[in-house]
Amino acid sequence: MSKIKTVAVVGGTHGNEFSGIYLLRKWQQSAALARDSFSVETVFANPKAHNDNKRYVDHDLNRQFSLADLANNELASYEQSRAKAINQQIGPKGDAKVDFIIDLHNTTSNMGPSLILLQSDRFNRQLGAYVKMHMPNAVIVLEDHTSVEQHHFLSSIAPQGVIVEIGPQPQSVIRQDVLDWMDEMTKHILDFVHLYNTDELLPLIPSYEAFRYHETLSLPLDEQGQRIGMVHRSVQDNDFEPLHSGDPIFTLFDGSEVFWKGDYEAFPHFINEAAYYDNNLAMSLAKKVQISTLD
Amino acid sequence: MSKIKTVAVVGGTHGNEFSGIYLLRKWQQSAALARDSFSVETVFANPKAHNDNKRYVDHDLNRQFSLADLANNELASYEQSRAKAINQQIGPKGDAKVDFIIDLHNTTSNMGPSLILLQSDRFNRQLGAYVKMHMPNAVIVLEDHTSVEQHHFLSSIAPQGVIVEIGPQPQSVIRQDVLDWMDEMTKHILDFVHLYNTDELLPLIPSYEAFRYHETLSLPLDEQGQRIGMVHRSVQDNDFEPLHSGDPIFTLFDGSEVFWKGDYEAFPHFINEAAYYDNNLAMSLAKKVQISTLD
Incomplete structure (x- = not known):
C-alpha cells in the first residue's frame, strides 16, 4: 500500500x-x-x-x-x-x-x-x-x-x-x-x-484480540410489528462480554424470558443502541478473533 | 386532607x-x-x-x-x-x-x-x-x-x-x-x-433525608451563546453526591477547569440531562434536608 x-x-x-x-x-x-x-x-x-x-x-x-x-x-x-x-x-x-x-x-x-x-x-x-x-x-x-x-x-x-x-x-x-x-x-x-x-x-x-461482526438481533415483536420485550437486564451494558446458548437475552413485557439459541460464543455490542430502535434492532453479535500483525 | x-x-x-x-x-x-x-x-x-x-x-x-x-x-x-x-x-x-x-x-x-x-x-x-x-x-x-x-x-x-x-x-x-x-x-x-x-x-x-431544589446551573457559554465547556468528569454521574465551594464543576473545551463558588453544600442532580441542552442547562442543585413524618 x-x-x-x-x-x-x-x-x-x-x-x-x-x-x-x-x-x-x-x-x-x-x-x-x-x-x-x-x-x-x-x-x-x-x-x-x-x-x-x-x-x-x-x-x-x-x-x-x-x-x-x-x-x-x-x-x-x-x-x-x-x-x-x-x-x-x-x-x-x-x-x-x-x-x-x-x-x-x-x-x-x-x-x-x-x-x-x-x-x-x-x-x-x-x-x-x-x-x-x-x-x-x-x-x-x-x-x-x-x-x-x-x-x-x-x-x-x-x-x-x-x-x-x-x-x-x-x-x-x-x-x-x-x-x-x-x-x-x-x-x-x-x-x-x-x-x-x-x-x-x-x-x-504480534497479535491481539478483536471482535468480528457476525449478525444482528432484532427485538421481540408481535405479529403487528410492535415490540413485546426488551434487552434482558443481564445483557444490558455488557457489550463485548460472552453470550452462550441458553443465556437469557430478552425479557418480555409479560415477565417471561427469552434465551439465546446460538451455536457459537457470541460477543454482543451496540446493545440497546437508541438509534437502532427505528429498525427494532436489539444488538449486534460478533465472534472473537485473534489478529496477527506478523503476516 | x-x-x-x-x-x-x-x-x-x-x-x-x-x-x-x-x-x-x-x-x-x-x-x-x-x-x-x-x-x-x-x-x-x-x-x-x-x-x-x-x-x-x-x-x-x-x-x-x-x-x-x-x-x-x-x-x-x-x-x-x-x-x-x-x-x-x-x-x-x-x-x-x-x-x-x-x-x-x-x-x-x-x-x-x-x-x-x-x-x-x-x-x-x-x-x-x-x-x-x-x-x-x-x-x-x-x-x-x-x-x-x-x-x-x-x-x-x-x-x-x-x-x-x-x-x-x-x-x-x-x-x-x-x-x-x-x-x-x-x-x-x-x-x-x-x-x-x-x-x-x-x-x-420518624424522619428521612431528602433533597430540596435550590437552583439551576447553566453550561459555560461564550458571548454568542455557544457552549464552550461541559460538565466536569468528576461531577458526571454523581447525582446527589455533595459539591462544595472550590470543587471542579465544568471543563472548558480549551482544557481549563471551572470551579464552583457556592456558599452551601449542594447536591447536583439532573446532571447533563440531554433534554436540558435546548436551554443550555447543566444541572440542578439541591440542599439536603431532613423530613419529619411526626408533625
Missing part, C-alpha cells in the same frame, strides 16, 4: 452524536490534528441534522455511500444529496482525493472506546495493534464482512477508512470521559499514519 | 421517555394498578411526540400547566392545546376530577429511582417515607419552591401530584432496570394511597 497523503476527519455524520462535532470545533482552534507527512481536512457531515438535534433529517447519512447508491440520481433526499456532495468533496469513491477517513461516532451502548475497521489488510491490522498498545481499553471491531465498494458507510469513500465509535453517551449529550477517549483515539490513529508513512513504526504486538 | 377517590397515572408526557409509555401498555393488560379504595385511569399524554420519537413537537408539554397558561387561549401550539385537552380530561386545575396524579418520567442523568414531590404537606412527607421504607434506593426530591397553582407541571393539575423520575436511561431506549424501578415505585405509591385512604398505614420512619 502506498503512503497516505490526505486524511479527512469527519464529525457530525449523525447530528445528535455530539463528541465529534465538538472535537472538530476544538481542533480547528489548534494544530492538534497536524502531522508532517500528510494533510488533514475536517468535514462536518450533517450540520442540518445537528441543527435539528436529530440523527438525520430524512435518511441515515451513514447508509448512503454504496457505489450503487452514490450513482443513483433518483436518491435525492437531504442525506442522499448530502452523501453525493461529500462524495464530490473528498471522493469520489473508487478514485478519491482523500486516502484515509476517520469518521467519529457515539453510541448509547456501553462499548467504551471502540475502533471499527472495515478491512483486515496489513494496514488495518497494524493500526488496530498500535491503537491497542497505546490505549489498552480500546476495543477493535472488524466489519470486513463486505467489500469496501459494497459498504454504505461514509468512511468507505476512501481506499482506507475507519469508524471511531465511543460510548456510552446519550444522544445530544457531551460526556467528558467519552470526549476525551475520542480525542485520544483519533490522535493515536493519526500518529500511526504518520509513523506508517515515514517507516518509523516500532515493533508491534 | 380528604380521601383520594381518583388517581391518574400518566406516561409519555415526553415522547422519548419510553419507560412510562411501555408500562402503561403493560398495565392495561392486567389489574396491576387497581386498588379497592380508589379508581385509576391512565393517560398517554403526548402520543404525537412519541410517534415522532421526540420529547415534544412544538413546546415542552410538562411546562404548560400553570393556571395562567391554561387560561390563555392564545397559547395554541400542539402541546399548548394538548395541555388544555388533558386539563379538561382530568382537571380542570383548581377543581379537578382527579385527586392525585402520578406522572412517569425518565432522565438521562444517573438519578436512580427518584420521586419528586411538589408539596411538603403531611401527605407528601408520609408518601416519601413510605416509598423510602419499601424501596431503600429511592431518592426523594422536593420541588416545593413554588405553589401548586404556579407550578407548570402536568402533575400540578390535581390537588396532589408527584413525578416519578427514573434514570439513567438514554432517550428512546427501554432499560429493564429502569423499567423495573418505575414499575416498583408506582406500585408503592398506589399502595400508600390505599393505606392512607383506609387508615391502615403502619408507623412510618
Whole structure:
C-alpha cells in the first residue's frame, strides 16, 4: 500500500452524536490534528441534522455511500444529496482525493472506546495493534464482512477508512470521559499514519484480540410489528462480554424470558443502541478473533 | 386532607421517555394498578411526540400547566392545546376530577429511582417515607419552591401530584432496570394511597433525608451563546453526591477547569440531562434536608 497523503476527519455524520462535532470545533482552534507527512481536512457531515438535534433529517447519512447508491440520481433526499456532495468533496469513491477517513461516532451502548475497521489488510491490522498498545481499553471491531465498494458507510469513500465509535453517551449529550477517549483515539490513529508513512513504526504486538461482526438481533415483536420485550437486564451494558446458548437475552413485557439459541460464543455490542430502535434492532453479535500483525 | 377517590397515572408526557409509555401498555393488560379504595385511569399524554420519537413537537408539554397558561387561549401550539385537552380530561386545575396524579418520567442523568414531590404537606412527607421504607434506593426530591397553582407541571393539575423520575436511561431506549424501578415505585405509591385512604398505614420512619431544589446551573457559554465547556468528569454521574465551594464543576473545551463558588453544600442532580441542552442547562442543585413524618 502506498503512503497516505490526505486524511479527512469527519464529525457530525449523525447530528445528535455530539463528541465529534465538538472535537472538530476544538481542533480547528489548534494544530492538534497536524502531522508532517500528510494533510488533514475536517468535514462536518450533517450540520442540518445537528441543527435539528436529530440523527438525520430524512435518511441515515451513514447508509448512503454504496457505489450503487452514490450513482443513483433518483436518491435525492437531504442525506442522499448530502452523501453525493461529500462524495464530490473528498471522493469520489473508487478514485478519491482523500486516502484515509476517520469518521467519529457515539453510541448509547456501553462499548467504551471502540475502533471499527472495515478491512483486515496489513494496514488495518497494524493500526488496530498500535491503537491497542497505546490505549489498552480500546476495543477493535472488524466489519470486513463486505467489500469496501459494497459498504454504505461514509468512511468507505476512501481506499482506507475507519469508524471511531465511543460510548456510552446519550444522544445530544457531551460526556467528558467519552470526549476525551475520542480525542485520544483519533490522535493515536493519526500518529500511526504518520509513523506508517515515514517507516518509523516500532515493533508491534504480534497479535491481539478483536471482535468480528457476525449478525444482528432484532427485538421481540408481535405479529403487528410492535415490540413485546426488551434487552434482558443481564445483557444490558455488557457489550463485548460472552453470550452462550441458553443465556437469557430478552425479557418480555409479560415477565417471561427469552434465551439465546446460538451455536457459537457470541460477543454482543451496540446493545440497546437508541438509534437502532427505528429498525427494532436489539444488538449486534460478533465472534472473537485473534489478529496477527506478523503476516 | 380528604380521601383520594381518583388517581391518574400518566406516561409519555415526553415522547422519548419510553419507560412510562411501555408500562402503561403493560398495565392495561392486567389489574396491576387497581386498588379497592380508589379508581385509576391512565393517560398517554403526548402520543404525537412519541410517534415522532421526540420529547415534544412544538413546546415542552410538562411546562404548560400553570393556571395562567391554561387560561390563555392564545397559547395554541400542539402541546399548548394538548395541555388544555388533558386539563379538561382530568382537571380542570383548581377543581379537578382527579385527586392525585402520578406522572412517569425518565432522565438521562444517573438519578436512580427518584420521586419528586411538589408539596411538603403531611401527605407528601408520609408518601416519601413510605416509598423510602419499601424501596431503600429511592431518592426523594422536593420541588416545593413554588405553589401548586404556579407550578407548570402536568402533575400540578390535581390537588396532589408527584413525578416519578427514573434514570439513567438514554432517550428512546427501554432499560429493564429502569423499567423495573418505575414499575416498583408506582406500585408503592398506589399502595400508600390505599393505606392512607383506609387508615391502615403502619408507623412510618420518624424522619428521612431528602433533597430540596435550590437552583439551576447553566453550561459555560461564550458571548454568542455557544457552549464552550461541559460538565466536569468528576461531577458526571454523581447525582446527589455533595459539591462544595472550590470543587471542579465544568471543563472548558480549551482544557481549563471551572470551579464552583457556592456558599452551601449542594447536591447536583439532573446532571447533563440531554433534554436540558435546548436551554443550555447543566444541572440542578439541591440542599439536603431532613423530613419529619411526626408533625
